[in-house]
Amino acid sequence: MSASLGLYRLQQVDRQIDRSRAQLDIIRQMLENDVEMRQALIRVETAQADHFHSHHELKNAEAEAEAQKIKIEQAESNLYGGRVQNPKELQDLQKDIISLKKHLTTLEERELESMIKAEKSENDLQSAKTDLELMQARLGNEHKNLIADQTRIMVELEQFSEEREAALAPIESNLLHTYENLRQQKRGVAIAEISDGACAACGTILNAALQQSARAPKQLANCPSCGRILFAN
DSSP states (O other): OOHHHHHHHHHHHHHHHHHHHHHHHHHHHHHHOOHHHHHHHHHHHHHHHHHHHHHHHHHHHHHHHHHHHHHHHHHHHHHHSSOOOOHHHHHHHHHHHHHHHHHHHHHHHHHHHHHHHHHHHHHHHHHHHHHHHHHHHHHHHHHHHHHHHHHHHHHHHHHHHHHHHHHHTTSOHHHHHHHHHHHHHTTTOOEEEEETTEETTTOOBOOHHHHHHTTOSSOOOBOTTTOOEEEOO
16 A cells, blocks of 8 residues: 555545535534624614604604694683783784794694604514514524534534544554645645646646656655645555
8 A cells, every 4th residue: 555545545534524614614604693684683773763763753743733732722812812902912912823823834744744754664663673583584494404504514523533533543653744734735635646647736747757656655755846745546
C-alpha cells in the first residue's frame, strides 16, 4: 500500500466531516438569525407605535371638539337666555358664536382626519400581526425540518468521527503532521489524485517517475505546481 493511500482515505472522511460541519453552521445561523422573523417583529412593533400615536391624537381631537361644543352651548345660552340685554353685547356674542362654530368645523375636520388615521393604523396593526402569526406558523414547520436535519447530521458526524479514528490507525505520525499542515494551507484538500497523468487539483502534467513515486509505500510525492501530496490509484 502506498503511503498516500491512507492519507487519501483520511481526507475523504475529513471532507465529509467538513461538509457536515458547514451544514450545521448554516442550520444554526438560520435558526438563530432569521431575518424574516426579525423584520416581521419590527413591523408589528412599528405598527403598534403608530396605532398608539394615532389613537392618542384622535382622543385629543375629540376632546378639543367637545370642549368647543361646550363653549358654543354656553355662548348660545347667554345669547338666548335673556340675561344679556345690551345690543352691543348681543352683537358681540353673535360674532363669538360664529367664530366658535367656524373653529369647530376646523376641529371636526381634524377629528375626522384623526379617525381615518386611527382606523388605518388599526388595520395596519392587525395586518402586521396576521403576517407575523402566519410566518411563525410557516417558520415553525421549517424550523422543525431544520432541527430534524441538524439531528441527522450530528448522528452522521459521530459516524464519520469513528471512521476517522479507524483511518488514522495505520498512518505514521510524521505523515499525519504533513497532511494536517497541507490541509490548512490548501483549504482542506491536501491530497490530489493523479488523473490521466496529471494532478487532479491543479491540472499539472506529471512525468512517469513522479507518478511512480506517488505509489511508494513509505515516501510521499508532491505535485511540483500546487504542492499537494499525490495519490496514484
